[in-house]
Amino acid sequence: MWLVFKKELKELLRDRKTLFFMIALPLLIFPLIFGGIAFMTKQAIEKAESKVLKYALVGEQYAPDISEHLQQPDKFTRVEIAPEADFSQLIRNETVDFVLVIPDNYSADVLTAGQSTIKLYLNDAGLNLVYQRVSEITKQQSALFQQGAFDKLGLSEAQQHALIEPVVLEKVNTADSRENWGEKIGGMLPYLLFILCLQGAMAPATDLGAGEKERGTLETLLISPIERNKIVMGKFLTIAFAGSMTALITVASMAGWGLVLSQGMALKFVADFMGQIGIIDFVLIFLMLVPVVAIFAAVLLSISIYAKSFKEAQSYMVPLVFLVLVPVILALLPGVELKGGWAWVPLTNVALAMKELVKGTMDYFQLIAIFGSTVVIAGAVLAFCVYWFKQEKVLFR
């Protein structure tokens, strides 16, 4: 078995395609993609923030203060329009970026005039920051008017606060920061790990089963004096190793690049958060991943060994990704917790257990039960794979 494993591993590490998916992609491509997206988003926001917006103002006579605020040539350019013009059409043909319509009851004396509603016409599809930039001006005015009203009423600061928000609901969170962040991040961790393991195992699985059939090397291996279950185990271990390594390298790469890209900003947060989790929980998270990887490796090898060719194997494996996504997405749904029936749904229970481990709220007896049941499933799938590998109708289709 170890002979087969060693040889498969040697071949695997000499395969550029596998190396690309297992090492280069996680190390370079993912950070480049994420870094690229972050860079482009930042550029788009900066562009939207610095764009000189063309605007029209209707009812200027009611709000000279707002008109004055808008007179910033580096930020806004005024366009004259008829008050009865079709605002939507003007925005659509890019004559203006927005139209501001001031009502006739707009007044600094809010106690007399009451609340006034200024209408902002804009095309809000896509990133434009028009609402944000205009609301900065109206908020300023709103605060000024509010203060004026309070002064007129002669209210103390405490009375002003009480008037603004008569009843305050103060949240006293009994969850510590680990549980808080665990709830937010913990659900994504198994999603990421499962998909990475599956993706990392797919290429070698295709190569070690259908690929060997296609190249004619499988027949040669079958007639060597080694039991077929040992051949399966050697191949299975190689696929599982590749899947685990891909996940580990990717997670490590993302963490490393995250620190680099955020120039130390994330360092304290990551260090604090990681410090709270503890080494035992990390070990348990990866221990929970072992039977999951075993299930993936055995299923992928069974599929690959059934397929007549590389292409056929790949076509069978694509739906498997969706099958794996379903139980992991279930674990992300609100209200789905590690209780009752969910504790017995394969893969979903592992995903939920990983989340609980990150949060630090795992019941370790339940963890043993989940680990045990997943190991049993992995064993059953592996036993099927061995049985499958011994079938002539599968090997010589």
Add this chain to the structure above:
Amino acid sequence: MIEIKKLAKKFAVENPKKLSEQEKKDPRLKGRFFHSVVDVSFACQKGEVLGLLGPNGAGKTTTLRMLSTAITPNAGSIEINGINVLANPLIARQKIGFLSGSTGLYGRLTGRENIAYFGQLHGLSADKITKRIDELADLLDLHSFLDRRCEHFSTGMKQKTAIARAVVHQPEVVILDEPTTGLDIMATQTVLDFIRRLKADGTPVIFSTHHLDEVAELCDKVAVIDKGQSMFSGDTASFRALADGSLHKAFMASIQTTAAQA
């Protein structure tokens, strides 16, 4: 020696509707099963070379796969030097050197690594493997490319390396499926010389071929298979005698017998 008796093998047809008209008319198709080999018997003694002949689709490769233990027959027996192959496939595999129709080399391993891997699978020590590879490299003229990856090999290089891999453990019986197909004259000569060498060492060799000149040059015995049945099994002289000394005519006469029976 190797002796096979009344060997038979059938395969379930995955999708009978997808068969061609010619395949549907084949008398070996019975219901959902295709009887690839119906009744094949022959024997090859120590130091003999047996040429396995037959048209395409006759059942030669299936027969050789059964001999190699890659697949299990539905009926019949195979014996190698007194060992029942069907009952003891793992022991039998240590005695057999098999070259399949495709060279079956791992492209990302070098020629040396390919041969060494199978030596290890046969339980040979590292020292023995090194010595044996050197010996085979001399015999099959492998030195110039032995340490290059097989994915860059020519057909001849691949075939010679594959033969070396098949015999690295000094098997008691050697089975070769069309070993000279696609080879140039020089590579063919190296392979034929190697078979001659095996014969001289007393190793029984069974090889399938379409080249009657190779049969004439090398074979002590001939077995002809057509439509899964043994049409002839005996020494080359008796085979020649079927048609006034002509191997070609003798072969055609054997095949026509099955055609007449069908």
